[in-house]
Amino acid sequence: MKTEMKKIYKCDYCDKPYHQNSIKNTNSVNYDYIVLSIVFGIGDSVYLKTDPEQEERLVTGINVRQNGITYAVSRLTDETWHYDFEISKERDIIKATSS
16 A cells, blocks of 8 residues: 655745645655646736826736636736736836836
């Protein structure tokens, strides 16, 4: 009989455990794991790379779906959804001053 050890996975963003596998006793065990990389956390100040004014926004939601992770970013009363490659933690000063 084979005993699988408990595995704890940690979130890349906050370093807290988010998935824990229970100990299982079986003869043959095959597990598939999906590890999610959450780049931005709720409350983070971010900028959209395509925004010519480079106005500050806040991350207000995270959506995990089969095709990827999207983030809700809000400014004033507007909320839009974006992939991580569309968002930056740093303001693009050149873009902001040239528009």
